[in-house]
Amino acid sequence: MRLLFLAVLRPHTGNAVTAQRVRAHLEAAGHVCVLKDAFDFESPSEIANLILAENCEAALALHLYRGGRLLQGHRIPFGVIFGGTDVNEDANQAEKNTVMGRVLEEARFAVAFTESMKEMAQAQWVDPVFTREVKAKVKRAAGVRLIGEMPQEDLHAVVKNCFAVVNSSVSEGMSAAILEAMDLEVPVLARNIPGNAAMVKHEVTGLLFSNPQEFVHLAKRLVSDPALEKEIVVNGREFVRMYHSWQVERDTYQQLIRKLEGSTED
Template identity: 65%
Template sequence: MRLLLLACLRAQTGNATTAARIQNHLHAAGHVCVLKDAFMYESPTEIANLTSTEKFDAALAIHLYKGGRLLQGSRIPFGIIFGGTDINEDIRFEEKHRVMGAVLGEARFAVAFTVKMKELAAAEWVDPLFTNEVKEKVKRAPGVHLLKEMPQDDLHAAMKRCFAVVNSSISEGMSAAILEAMDLDIPVLARNIPGNAAIINHKETGLLFSDPQEFVVLSKSLMNDPIMEREIVARAKDYVKKHHSWESERKAYQNFVLRFQ
């Protein structure tokens, strides 16, 4: 089967790595999966021309609005993979909310990375400015350094040299960075938001903080308690193996594609 996968493919982002991983899974099952950057297209008509010209049999899209809207009215069957922005941000805007609901109505299936994300979506249906804001705040924060994007292997090598990985996002779907840290035996401190809390059990598989003061307290407790650190790392590693195994994910996506037949 020849498959189109639409996603936001800016280098070294969660969407790009997720898309590449899904592509790998589908190639392993003998399908041809072609990645296309959703930002390169403006309308469903452009995608309709693409799927007709390149003879695609079916399509997948990451993000209901960014990718899914381009598949509305598609001549070929398609499935949708939720991203964090769908549920956490886009859903607040009436027009985007309407479009995402329409996309779900046409999709052959939808994939949510966490139970919480699935529940939020079910309850609702059956950016550059922010980047600049972050950069300005980092400039004013002593001891904080902003690094450019880097290849995954280099990133993992850098992570292994760190005492802990911190996720301070105010909006997450499923953080690949957290799961990668868990798999690399690095303790995680993350902001207590639904996306992070869905994959971290506080003081069991990681530490969740709600404000800067709590972050400082938890960081000091982690640094001063090597036994707690080792136990958190071990439980986190087991969690990733049990709930986010590469083999299980591959099998799931391969089975999803069978629904197109």
């Protein structure tokens, strides 16, 4: 089957890495996956021309608003994959919320990476400003450096040489950085928000903090307690193996795409 896959493909970002991984899963099953950057298109009519030119039989979108909205109204079946931006940001804007609801009505399936993301999506339906704020705060913070995107293999090399990985996000869907750190056997300290807490069990697979003072306390504790560090590393690695297996993810996407394949015969 020839599949059109829409995603935001800014280099070296979580979205791009996820899209490449999903495409690999689908192509391993023998499908042809035409991966395109959703930001290159402005209207469904442009997608209609692309579908015709590429002879696509079905489609997939990463992010309901950024990609899914462009697939509405076409004659091919499609599925969608929730991104953190969908449930944490776009869902709070009335116009975007309405559009995403319509996308879900038309989609043949929807994938959520965590139970909390699924619950948030169910509750909602049956960025430049933030970036500037972060950069401004980093400039004022002593001992903190902001490093731009880098290739995944370089990032992994850096992470392996770190004592711990910190996720201080105030909004997360499924943090690839947390999962990668666990897989690389590096301890994780993460802000206690729903997206992070869905993956990090405090003092088992990582450490959760709610404020700067708690972060400092937990970081000092981790440095001074080798037994805790070892336990977190072992449990984190096992968590990834059990619940975020690359092979299980591949099998799941291949099974879902078979649903679209059957739809083309209707």
